[in-house]
Amino acid sequence: MHMRCIFFVPSHFFFLLLCYFYMTSSSKSPSAFRTDIWTLFFVVLLDLIGIGIIIPILAPLLLGNDTTLLSASVDTGTRIIILGFLTGIYPLAQFFGAPILGALSDRHGRKPVLLVSLLGTFFGYLLFGIGILTGQLWLLFVSRLLDGFTGGNISVAQSAIADMVEPKDRTKYFGLIGMAFGLGFIIGPFLGGVMSDSSIVSWFTFATPFWVAAGLSLLNIIFVTKFFVESLKNKIHSPINALTGFRNIGKALAMPNLRSLFGAVFLFMFGFTFFTQFFQVYLIEKFQYTQGDIGLLFGYVGIWIAITQGVFVRLAAKKYTPTQVLSVSYLLLAMTFFIILAVPTAWMLFLVMPFVSIFNGFGMPNATSLASMSADENSQGEIMGILQSVRSLATVIPPIVGGAIVALHVNFSLIAAGVTVFFAWVVFVFVYRKHHGEVVFHEVA
Numbered sequence: 096m097h098m099r100c101i102f103f104v105p106s107h108f109f110f111l112l113l114c115y116f117y118m119t120s121s122s123k124s125p126s127a128f129r130t131d132i133w134t135l136f137f138v139v140l141l142d143l144i145g146i147g148i149i150i151p152i153l154a155p156l157l158l159g160n161d162t163t164l165l166s167a168s169v170d171t172g173t174r175i176i177i178l179g180f181l182t183g184i185y186p187l188a189q190f191f192g193a194p195i196l197g198a199l200s201d202r203h204g205r206k207p208v209l210l211v212s213l214l215g216t217f218f219g220y221l222l223f224g225i226g227i228l229t230g231q232l233w234l235l236f237v238s239r240l241l242d243g244f245t246g247g248n249i250s251v252a253q254s255a256i257a258d259m260v261e262p263k264d265r266t267k268y269f270g271l272i273g274m275a276f277g278l279g280f281i282i283g284p285f286l287g288g289v290m291s292d293s294s295i296v297s298w299f300t301f302a303t304p305f306w307v308a309a310g311l312s313l314l315n316i317i318f319v320t321k322f323f324v325e326s327l328k329n330k331i332h333s334p335i336n337a338l339t340g341f342r343n344i345g346k347a348l349a350m351p352n353l354r355s356l357f358g359a360v361f362l363f364m365f366g367f368t369f370f371t372q373f374f375q376v377y378l379i380e381k382f383q384y385t386q387g388d389i390g391l392l393f394g395y396v397g398i399w400i401a402i403t404q405g406v407f408v409r410l411a412a413k414k415y416t417p418t419q420v421l422s423v424s425y426l427l428l429a430m431t432f433f434i435i436l437a438v439p440t441a442w443m444l445f446l447v448m449p450f451v452s453i454f455n456g457f458g459m460p461n462a463t464s465l466a467s468m469s470a471d472e473n474s475q476g477e478i479m480g481i482l483q484s485v486r487s488l489a490t491v492i493p494p495i496v497g498g499a500i501v502a503l504h505v506n507f508s509l510i511a512a513g514v515t516v517f518f519a520w521v522v523f524v525f526v527y528r529k530h531h532g533e534v535v536f537h538e539v540a
Contacts, residue, residue: 120386131259132271134322135252138209139275141315142248144307145220147397148282151389152291154178154375155303156227163230172502175376177232179498184236184374186490193250193487194339195482202335204327205255207296209319215245217312223307250483253463257475258326262468269460280397287389295387328431342483345354353469355530357485359523360462362487363425366515367455370432372494372506373501380505382441392444399449403456417461418528424461425520428454432513436506 157178160167165174200208219242226234236518252272260268287304336342349355378384378392411420431450438444466482469474493511500507 129327131324132268134151134274134318134324135160135255136275138315138319138323139249139252139272139294140278141214141311141318142213143279144286145216145279145311147281147393148280148287148290148304148308150280150284150289150393151375151386152304153182153391154379155291155309155386157181158376158379160162162227162301164227164232174500175218175373175502178376179372179494179496180241181235181500183491183494184496185239186487188240189246190340190487190491192244192246193483194343194480195335197250197254197477197483198335198339200251200254200476201331201477202329204330205251205258206319206323206325206399209251209323210316211250212245212248212251213312213354215314216242216248219245219303220309220312224309225304227300227302227305243441246295250479253467254475256324257467257479258328263283265464265467269463270403271442272460276404278397278401280400282397283395284391284393284397286388287449288385288394292387296405301453304401326393339480340484340487343481344488347481347485351492351530353466355522356462356465357482359421359519359527360407360482361485361489362519362522363458363462364486365493366429366432366494366517366519367458368490369497369508370451370512371499373505376501377505377508382444384441386443388413388493389414392448396425396448396452399452400456402513403453404460406451407453408457408460411457416465420457421465422520422528424454424457424526425449425516425523427521429460429513429517432509432516436509 155167156162157172165177171240196208196212218239222234222238222241226232226238248273253269256268256272258264268351290299290307291301337531348354351358375384375389378389382388384392385441385473428451431447431454435444435447435451463479463482466478469478497508497511500511
């Protein structure tokens with residue numbers, strides 16, 4: 096516990112200083128603009144701390160025999176499959192919910208939609224905690240379904256940034272969202288690992304982190320209500336229906352140039368989801384990790400995510416285009432997944448995992464920037480909704496099919512991740528890069 100605190104506290108304050116540097120180093124940001132950006136930063140940070148808290152918990156919760164959610168007679172393979180479905184229901188709900196929230200944010204503004212999203216997150220965490228306490232597995236599924244459908248916080252924040260920032264500066268400020276992501280992954284997994292460990296405090300249980308996450312969501316609701324200033328200037332009436340997610344996939348396929356970008360993003364997210372959703376299982380089965388160990392490793396990963404988004408992405412944006420960055424980072428990430436398979440001891444993971452954070456850290460802000468620059472200022476919410484639909488669909492499939500695959504052998508998740516991200520690089524370099532910049536997004540009725 097002492098060593099974990101030594102790791103956690105300095106990193107926490109170091110990255111708050113990094114945030115200050117990041118924000119104040121902009122030479123053209125007036126006070127009001129900085130306030131709006133800071134607000135969005137802390138909204139995403141608090142939300143991702145809540146998400147990060149859960150990361151070390153799900154796999155030990157379902158794979159351990161000390162839980163009342165599953166009978167002790169349920170074998171490990173079945174438990175991994177259930178874990179896959181429980182993990183996959185969140186992005187499945189988000190696939191339907193996020194584009195609807197994106198279109199609603201174009202129609203009614205960013206602030207009310209952000210509040211609805213945060214309310215869904217708040218009640219989702221409460222239901223999950225109740226499900227653990229009562230041993231009701233179905234409540235966990237309802238919780239993830241609700242949280243997923245209303246979980247459009249990040250895409251709405253990205254739309255708000257696109258409202259306020261010139262196209263040439265969007266990669267830098269989308270990187271700010273990524274830095275909040277990294278900070279959330281420093282603080283969240285550490286807290287989740289500690290607060291679910293009864294050997295540290297006797298009344299800590301697997302449910303405790305969910306009460307804390309619900310409290311953070313409530314704090315976020317208060318924060319948005321009080322400080323967030325509506326960023327949308329021109330409201331438009333984008334079409335809304337329950338099949339908007341599929342409609343957005345159709346739009347993505349209908350854009351001759353951008354469909355290759357969306358295809359690369361899909362493959363990238365597909366592969367990376369194989370890694371993120373089942374890496375905890377890999378750690379438990381190969382290195383006998385506890386939830387505390389998982390929290391510590393993911394907190395360490397979060398440090399490198401924050402460094403990448405706060406420093407490396409910013410520096411790269413000054414010298415290289417998003418296309419140039421992604422042409423390298425996708426390939427290097429694919430190679431890193433195969434390197435992890437060769438790691439023989441647990442401590443060596445701390446040497447390899449920074450490269451996962453760095454190469455992945457370039458992915459989201461640069462791909463988001465390419466998509467955003469293809470849209471006019473009145474359609475940022477819609478294009479972010481389309482991009483989120485592509486990402487959500489890519490994150491639905493791996494947990495569902497991956498559970499059965501990983502149940503055969505834990506190495507298969509890393510193999511699938513490496514192969515799929517490699518194909519993402521092939522599509523991006525040999526298809527998209529040859530044609531980028533030719534098509535401008537327009538609203539499809």
